[in-house]
Amino acid sequence: MAHGYPIEAEGRCIVQTHRPLKDAPAGVEAFAGDVRKLAAELRRELAGTGKDVCLFGGGESIASFHAHGLVDRWELAIMPALLGDGIPLFPKRSRRVERLRLTHSRALKNGVIEVWYEPDRSAVPAQRTAGGCG
Numbered sequence: 001m002a003h004g005y006p007i008e009a010e011g012r013c014i015v016q017t018h019r020p021l022k023d024a025p026a027g028v029e030a031f032a033g034d035v036r037k038l039a040a041e042l043r044r045e046l047a048g049t050g051k052d053v054c055l056f057g058g059g060e061s062i063a064s065f066h067a068h069g070l071v072d073r074w075e076l077a078i079m080p081a082l083l084g085d086g087i088p089l090f091p092k093r094s095r096r097v098e099r100l101r102l103t104h105s106r107a108l109k110n111g112v113i114e115v116w117y118e119p120d121r122s123a124v125p126a127q128r129t130a131g132g133c134g
Helices: 035-046 059-066
Strands: 013-016 028-031 074-078 100-107 113-119
Touching (some): 035 059
């Protein structure tokens, strides 16, 4: 985790930010712009390689890709801890609701549960409901 960057990237490592990156390691680049253009560029770059784009980030970054339907798979880890408060996956202003289909689940020895979901684009669009369940 040198320089505050949490992963070692095999390919390009792009950080979505409006500020210059200070002391970024070689191969790390900043991006501020339309995420649709970035996604299209990465799809062209990776076409036929069998490689995926992996998005790590907070709610703001994730929501910017999700708002444009650019997330093909959600890989989530459920931690074995109860929090009184935490950081939400999406910012409160994010209103897009999307049905998901479970494609993978696994319980790890440390109690973490790994789940993967893909958008269920064949389903009728989800309706936003009052309350926390829907």
